[in-house]
Amino acid sequence: MDFYLGLAQIFGVHTLLGLSAYVVLLTGQVSMAQAGFYAIGAYTAGAMTAMFGLHILPAIVIAGLVSAAIACIVGFPALRVKGLMLVVATLAFGEMVRLFFFNLTWQVERNGDRVGPNGAEGFRSIRYFPENGWEVWHVTVFIWFVVVVVMGALWWMDRTRAGAVLRAVGHDETAAQSIGLNLTAVKVGAMTAGGFIAGLGGGIYAHTVTHIEHGVFGVLLATFAIAYPILGGLGSVFGTLIAVLFIQGFLIEGLRFMGEWRSLLFGALIVLAMNLRPHGLLGEHAPRLKNLFGAGPARPSDPLSTKEAK
Amino acid sequence: MLALDSLSKHFGGVRAVDGISLTLKEGEIFGLIGPNGSGKSTTINLITGLYTPTTGTVRLDGRDLTAMAQHERTAMGVARTFQNIRLFGNLTVAENLWVAQNGHEQRRAHFLGRWFRAGGEHSPEIGELLKFSRLHSKRDVQASALSFGEMRRLEMARALASRPRVLLLDEPAAGASREDGQILAERIRETRDRGVTVLLIEHMMELVMGISDRVAVLNFGRKIAEGSPAEVQANADVRAAYLGSKHKDEELIHA
Incomplete structure (x- = not known):
C-alpha cells in the first residue's frame, strides 16, 4: 500500500512541476528553467523546516514566493529572447541554479546535528514529516490537497480574462500588442506564477524524499517539466495531469516489467502519442466534457467551414 | 487629430x-x-x-x-487591423473581443476585477460589437473556424473593442x-x-x-x-x- 501512496506522491509533485511549465507555455514560451525554480523551492523549503524549524505550510509558501521572485527577475531578460534562444537561455539558468546548489555549503547546529545543504553531498535530513509523526497517507493527502488547490486556481484563471490573454499572447504576439496588451507584463506574470508553482512543488518534493542533491534538478527534470503540458495538451490543466499519469504511471512504473526495453519503448510511445494527438492528449482547445470522452478534437464547431487561420 | x-x-x-x-x-x-x-x-x-x-x-x-x-x-x-488577418485562432469569437478590452472601464477597475473575473466575454458591450459585425451567432465558435469574410469582420470588431x-x-x-x-x-x-x-x-x-x-x-x-x-x-x-x-x-x- 505504501508503494502506491508513494507513487501518488510522485504524481502529485510532478503535476505541480508540469503545471508550472503549463502557465508559461500558455504564453508560447518554452522554459527549461522550471527545474531550476523547483530546486530553489526544494532547498528553500528544506532550509525553512530542517534548519529553522518552521511548519511545513509556511515553509512551502515561502519556497513558492522565493522561486516566484527569482522567476520574476529572470523573466525580464530571458523573455526578451524567443523560441530556441529562450530555450538556451532558460536552460543555462537551470544549470546555473544546479551548480549553485552543487557548491552551496551552509549548515547550522540543530539538536546536536549539523543540518543544511552540504555541497555535492546534498541536503540531508529534511525530516519534517517523520519527526512530526505524519504517516505516508497523511503526506499523500497533503500533497494532493495542494495539487487540487493549485489546479483549481489555474482552472479558474483559465476561465477569466487572464487565461484568454495568456493564450492570445501564445498565439500571436504581434496581434496581442496591437490590441494593447503589454507583452512583457503578461509574460513575466506567467513566469512568476510558474515560478511560484514550481517552488511549491519543489518544497513538497524535498520533504517527501528527505534528501535532495543537485543532480536531481538537471536537464532531464526540466525536460519532464515541459513535456507534461506539451504531451497533455494546452486545453486545460487536466492535460498536464493526464500526461503525468501517462509518463510517471504508465511509461515509468507500468512498464517496469519490461526491464531494459522500457527506455526504448518510453521514447517510442511518446513519439507515437504526439503523432496520434499532435495537440496533446487532451487537445489544444478549452475543454468541454464531451471532448474528454469523444474521439479526436471536436472541432471546428461550424461543420461547413474547414478553413484554418492563416 | x-x-x-x-x-x-x-x-x-x-x-x-x-x-x-x-x-x-x-x-x-x-x-x-x-x-x-x-x-x-x-x-x-x-x-x-x-x-x-x-x-x-x-x-x-x-x-x-x-x-x-x-x-x-x-x-x-490607436487600433488597427492587419493586411494578412491576425486573429487569436485558439480563442472563441467572443474571447477575441474580450482580450482586446483594455479600454476605459477595464482600466479603472482594480487589478483583480480586470484580470481575474470569469464570464466577461458575455458582457453587453461585446454583445453589441458582435451584432455590429454580424457575428452574434458565432460567438462561441473558435476563431480559426470562421470563413474568410467573418475573420475580417471579427478583426475589425476586435480593433473596436479596445475603444x-x-x-x-x-x-x-x-x-x-x-x-x-x-x-x-x-x-x-x-x-x-x-x-x-x-x-x-x-x-x-x-x-x-x-x-x-x-x-x-x-x-x-x-x-x-x-x-x-x-x-x-x-x-x-x-x-x-x-x-x-x-x-x-x-x-x-x-x-
Whole structure:
C-alpha cells in the first residue's frame, strides 16, 4: 500500500512541476528553467523546516514566493529572447541554479546535528514529516490537497480574462500588442506564477524524499517539466495531469516489467502519442466534457467551414 | 487629430517611407492609396509602433506617440487591423473581443476585477460589437473556424473593442467581393459615425473613393497627392504612378 501512496506522491509533485511549465507555455514560451525554480523551492523549503524549524505550510509558501521572485527577475531578460534562444537561455539558468546548489555549503547546529545543504553531498535530513509523526497517507493527502488547490486556481484563471490573454499572447504576439496588451507584463506574470508553482512543488518534493542533491534538478527534470503540458495538451490543466499519469504511471512504473526495453519503448510511445494527438492528449482547445470522452478534437464547431487561420 | 510629421522608415538602403506628413481630422475617413510597395502598410506600422521611425514623429492630439510602446499607443486610442488577418485562432469569437478590452472601464477597475473575473466575454458591450459585425451567432465558435469574410469582420470588431479614437484599416476589402465591399463601406461609415476617425488603406478604388473624405496617394514612400477623391483622381502624378505616363481616363477608377 505504501508503494502506491508513494507513487501518488510522485504524481502529485510532478503535476505541480508540469503545471508550472503549463502557465508559461500558455504564453508560447518554452522554459527549461522550471527545474531550476523547483530546486530553489526544494532547498528553500528544506532550509525553512530542517534548519529553522518552521511548519511545513509556511515553509512551502515561502519556497513558492522565493522561486516566484527569482522567476520574476529572470523573466525580464530571458523573455526578451524567443523560441530556441529562450530555450538556451532558460536552460543555462537551470544549470546555473544546479551548480549553485552543487557548491552551496551552509549548515547550522540543530539538536546536536549539523543540518543544511552540504555541497555535492546534498541536503540531508529534511525530516519534517517523520519527526512530526505524519504517516505516508497523511503526506499523500497533503500533497494532493495542494495539487487540487493549485489546479483549481489555474482552472479558474483559465476561465477569466487572464487565461484568454495568456493564450492570445501564445498565439500571436504581434496581434496581442496591437490590441494593447503589454507583452512583457503578461509574460513575466506567467513566469512568476510558474515560478511560484514550481517552488511549491519543489518544497513538497524535498520533504517527501528527505534528501535532495543537485543532480536531481538537471536537464532531464526540466525536460519532464515541459513535456507534461506539451504531451497533455494546452486545453486545460487536466492535460498536464493526464500526461503525468501517462509518463510517471504508465511509461515509468507500468512498464517496469519490461526491464531494459522500457527506455526504448518510453521514447517510442511518446513519439507515437504526439503523432496520434499532435495537440496533446487532451487537445489544444478549452475543454468541454464531451471532448474528454469523444474521439479526436471536436472541432471546428461550424461543420461547413474547414478553413484554418492563416 | 492624428498627425504624422516628416515620417521616414529606411530598411538598409530602401526608403520604404520617405518623409511623409499627414494630418487626419477628427471624425473623418481618410483614404491612403498607392501602388504595391509604396509604403502604406509601413506607415500604419509606424503609427502603431510595430516599427520605430528612422526620423519624424507621430502625434495624437498633440501628444507625441513616437517613443511609446505599442500597448501604450493602443491605450491612447490607436487600433488597427492587419493586411494578412491576425486573429487569436485558439480563442472563441467572443474571447477575441474580450482580450482586446483594455479600454476605459477595464482600466479603472482594480487589478483583480480586470484580470481575474470569469464570464466577461458575455458582457453587453461585446454583445453589441458582435451584432455590429454580424457575428452574434458565432460567438462561441473558435476563431480559426470562421470563413474568410467573418475573420475580417471579427478583426475589425476586435480593433473596436479596445475603444479606439483612430482606427487604422489595412486593406480590409482584400479578397472581398464587390457586394462585400459595399457592406464594408457601410460598416466603416457607421464606425465613423460612432466618433472613430478612420485611416483606410485599400486597393478597391470604388470603396476608397466612395467613402473617403480625403485621400492621400503614396508612391515610392513619398506622398505625391492629397485632397478630395475627385481632386486625387484628376491628378496627373497619380495617374502616372498607377498607369504609367500614358493613361486612359477610366482605368484609375477600376484599378
